[in-house]
Amino acid sequence: MWGQSNLARLVGxxxxxxxxxxxxATTPALVAAVAEAGGLGSLGCAMLTPAAVAERVAETRRLTDAPINLNFFANAPAERDPVRDEAARRLVEPYYRELGLELPAEPADIRVHFDPAMLETVLQLRPEVTSFHFGLPAPEMVTELKAIDSVILSTATTVHEARVLEGLGxxxxxxxxxxxxxxxxxFASPFEHAQVGTFALVPQVVDAVSLPVIAAGGIADGRGIAAALMLGATAVQLGTAFLRCPESAVPEAYRQALSRAGEDSTQVTRAFTGRPARSLRNRYVEEMADHADSLPEFPLMMGFHGPLRGASTERGLADFMPLWSGQAAALGDAIPATELVSRLVTETAEIVERGAAGS
Ligand SMILES: Cc1cc2nc3c(=O)[nH]c(=O)nc-3n(C[C@H](O)[C@H](O)[C@H](O)COP(=O)(O)O)c2cc1C
Structure with a gap:
């Protein structure tokens, strides 16, 4: 039975x-709805304070007693660079003017890395799963998380990164x-080398490590899940497919942009945060495309872009919002998350039992 994989057993x-x-984009309601249908729901906690994380977890636990995943960014803090700050200021200033906003003398000091205060909070909250993006925090922190029996996941975009993560436990x-x-x-390969498609990456990571592999990227229906399982993945992680669910925190203008997206509507850009990320193409992404190399490092660019994001969200303008999306947005649907997971399970089972999607 495809539904009883190692990973499903590992995370319960x-x-x-x-x-x-x-x-x-993730909310307690989304996580609980996914759990209701038997999937693993994850709260993206990277932009939250420890108190806000505790609040969301309490709310999620009120809605479900299923296992949950808390996710954080494991990047090192960045140093300010006055030349890059000045370049960002010059580039965003016309947008501030256009929206009638004041460009602050000092950008907000954005901190998103996993620090000791957050570790303390997570140790108290005891999530069944803790996952990281951009590598892993210090080994002592990982050891402490393992001591509360939290299953540790992290993302690899190359075989090399998968081996590094396996070595780190x-x-x-x-x-x-x-x-x-x-x-x-x-986190450990040059960005330009780490542009491997899911179909090529998953089987090569499966061959390289002896851990369960979770496939992510462009998977949005039973066909994608069945293909990932055939490539040796033990589970799948879907992001974009859940964005249009009513339980997500995505603003209306972003939902509409997703509903119009095609396979060629996205672009990887550093313009929102300083780090490459895939977004639907909008005016900001297009106009900033030639300036990627001059921008402040992640996460400092968010200090310059944040007020534009806030104002465009308030005014329902998709032009300046980060419209994070994968290449399979068009396969998504605006249906409740429980229904989506049930549909994915049924579609996958049918394909796996039949042997092939097209036959
Ligand atoms: C709106 C959005 C926000 C994301 N934020 C995070 C995040 O905070 N942490 C993380 O580990 N991955 C994040 N991801 C990446 C997902 O974990 C996953 O790799 C990706 O969604 C898989 O590709 P798909 O969107 O085509 O399903 C995000 C993805 C999207 C679409």
Whole structure:
């Protein structure tokens, strides 16, 4: 039975389907709805304070007693660079003017890395699964998380990164293909080399490590899940497919952009945060495309872009919002998350039993 994979057993859920953690898009209601249908729900916690994480977990636990995944960014903090700051200021200033906003003398000091205060909170919250993007935090932190029996996951975008993560003691590896929406999880390979599609990446990671592999990137229906399982994945992680669910925190203008998206509507850009991430193409992505090399490092660019994001969200303008999306947005549907997971399970079972999607 495809539904009883190693990973489903390891994390204690019925189905090997993970709703991806998506900072600023995932909600307790989404996580609980996914859990209700037997999948693993994930809260994207990278942009939250420890108190906000505790609050969301409490709310999620009120809605479900199923296992949950808390997700964080494991990047090192960045140093300010006055030359890059000045370049960003010059580039975003016309947009601030256009929206009638004041460009602050000092950009907001954005911190998203996993620090000791967050570790303390997570140790108290005891999530069944803790996952990381951009590598792993310090080994002592990982040891402490393992001591509370939290299953540790992290993202690899190359075979090399998968081997590094295996060496650092993760329990399973998320193989994130180039199709994926949101930030590239790349942490130990040059970004330019880490553009491997899911179809090529998953079997090569499966061959290279002896851990369960979770396929991510461009998977949005039973055909994609069945294909990932055939490639040797033990589970799948879907992000974009859940964005249009009513339980997600995605603003209306973003939902509409997703509903119009085709396979060629996305682009990888550093313009929102300083790190490569896949978004639907909008005016900001297009106009900033030639300036990627001059921008402040992740996450500092968010200090310059944040007010534009806030104002465009308030005003329902998709032009300046990060519209994170994978290449399979068009396969998504605006249906409740429980229904989506049930549909994915049924479609996959039918294909697996029949032997092939097209026959
Ligand atoms: C809106 C959005 C936000 C994301 N935020 C995170 C995040 O906070 N942490 C993380 O590990 N991955 C994040 N990702 C990446 C997902 O974990 C996953 O790799 C990706 O969604 C898979 O590709 P797909 O979108 O084609 O399903 C995000 C993806 C999207 C679409």
């Amino acid at each position: 859920v019925a189905q090997p389907i993970i709703q991806a953690p998506m900072a600023s 993760v329990d399973a590896i998320i193989a994130q293909g180039w199709e994926a929406g949101g930030h590239r999880g790349t």
